[in-house]
Amino acid sequence: MSDKRPSKLATLQTRASVFAALGDATRLSVLARLSGGEPQSIARLTEGTRLTRQAVTKHLKVLENAGVVHSARVGRESRFALDPQPIEDLRRYLDEVSRQWDDALARLKAHVET
Amino acid sequence: MSDKRPSKLATLQTRASVFAALGDATRLSVLARLSGGEPQSIARLTEGTRLTRQAVTKHLKVLENAGVVHSARVGRESRFALDPQPIEDLRRYLDEVSRQWDDALARLKAHVET
DNA sequence: ATGAAGAGCAACTATTTAGTTGCATTTTAT
DNA sequence: ATAAAATGCAACTAAATAGTTGCTCTTCAT
Numbered sequence: 001m002s003d004k005r006p007s008k009l010a011t012l013q014t015r016a017s018v019f020a021a022l023g024d025a026t027r028l029s030v031l032a033r034l035s036g037g038e039p040q041s042i043a044r045l046t047e048g049t050r051l052t053r054q055a056v057t058k059h060l061k062v063l064e065n066a067g068v069v070h071s072a073r074v075g076r077e078s079r080f081a082l083d084p085q086p087i088e089d090l091r092r093y094l095d096e097v098s099r100q101w102d103d104a105l106a107r108l109k110a111h112v113e114t
Numbered sequence: 115m116s117d118k119r120p121s122k123l124a125t126l127q128t129r130a131s132v133f134a135a136l137g138d139a140t141r142l143s144v145l146a147r148l149s150g151g152e153p154q155s156i157a158r159l160t161e162g163t164r165l166t167r168q169a170v171t172k173h174l175k176v177l178e179n180a181g182v183v184h185s186a187r188v189g190r191e192s193r194f195a196l197d198p199q200p201i202e203d204l205r206r207y208l209d210e211v212s213r214q215w216d217d218a219l220a221r222l223k224a225h226v227e228t
Numbered sequence: 229a230t231g232a233a234g235a236g237c238a239a240c241t242a243t244t245t246a247g248t249t250g251c252a253t254t255t256t257a258t
Numbered sequence: 259a260t261a262a263a264a265t266g267c268a269a270c271t272a273a274a275t276a277g278t279t280g281c282t283c284t285t286c287a288t
Contacts, residue, residue: 012139020137024276025123025130035211037218043234053235055277062275076234076285084215091208094201097149101198104151138246157264167265169247176245190255190264 015093018086021066026051027059031082034069039079129207132200135180140165141173145196148183153193 006014022028030045046056060080063069067086071078120128136142144159160170174194177183181200185192 009139012142016137016139016142018137019133019142023130023134023137025126026276028126028130028133031211035214035218037215037222041234051276052278054237054279057235058276073235078235082215084212087208087211091205091212094205094208097145097201098198098205100149101151101196104149108151140246155264165246166248168249168267171265172246187265192265 015090018066018068018090021063021068022090024059024062026056027063030056030059030063031068034080034082037082039072039081041077041079043077045080129204132180132182132204135177135182136204138173138176140170141177144170144173144177145182148194148196151196153186153195155191155193157191159194 022031026049029049033040033045042053042057042060045060046053049056060069060071064071064080068083069080070083071080073079136145140163143163147154147159156167156171156174159174160167163170174183174185178185178194182197183194184197185194187193
């Protein structure tokens with residue numbers, strides 16, 4: 001049977017790429033617009049921005065490569081929608097980090113008081 | 115009275131910079147080590163890595179600028195420790211995005227079924 | 229059938245980033 | 259007093275990123 005679980009390094013890289021995808025103000029705005037639920041065309045997502053359509057397209061590709069959004073062609077426009085899974089993964093990961101941190105602090109405190 | 119609240123754009127930029135700081139596998143490993151609670155020197159954080167001390171230093175500076183870690187000089191070494199607040203902020207933000215998404219889906223579904 | 233809307237592709241520039249090497253400075257231990 | 263350890267600083271390179279412009283292709287509406 002093949003190994004279903006990706007290596008630790010691969011997981012790290014994947015996670016990093018999702019974080020990196022969110023590491024840009026423009027992309028966060030796009031994300032905000034898409035969190036409304038309705039898939040939106042590139043032209044629509046470009047409205048209200050000072051950027052070119054092509055610039056927005058590039059940002060969308062970054063988000064898509066990270067798996068944060070996906071696109072589907074509908075007629076002459078391609079509609080982008082949010083993909084909640086990777087974001088959920090990040091949430092869990094940050095929960096984990098916070099938990100570890102709290103536990104560590106509790107342990108250190110207990111150690112000092114002993 | 116001065117305006118305590120930062121502009122929306124500034125908030126976005128700050129958040130983006132924190133995401134960006136986490137958008138690198140090396141920095142995520144550093145973070146993992148620091149989530150153990152104990153402040154660690156640069157030399158210590160470099161151990162086990164294939165990188166130079168200076169490379170690690172740069173990564174630490176990125177994390178520090180984003181507010182994710184802080185450093186304090188102790189004798190000849192400078193010890194880095196995690197700063198949980200920004201991570202907590204990201205958690206909340208991702209919670210918010212997920213919530214919006216879920217709500218939107220619920221609304222869309224309700225609309226379809228009506 | 230034809231013009232306009234929406235998007236894709238390619239080439240190019242400028243800036244940022246990740247990494248290196250080399251050398252100077254501070255602190256500790258002998 | 260001096261050598262080793264830990265760090266800081268500066269200059270440099272290579273690659274990635276954000277953005278642009280220009281052109282082509284497909285699809286829709288008239």
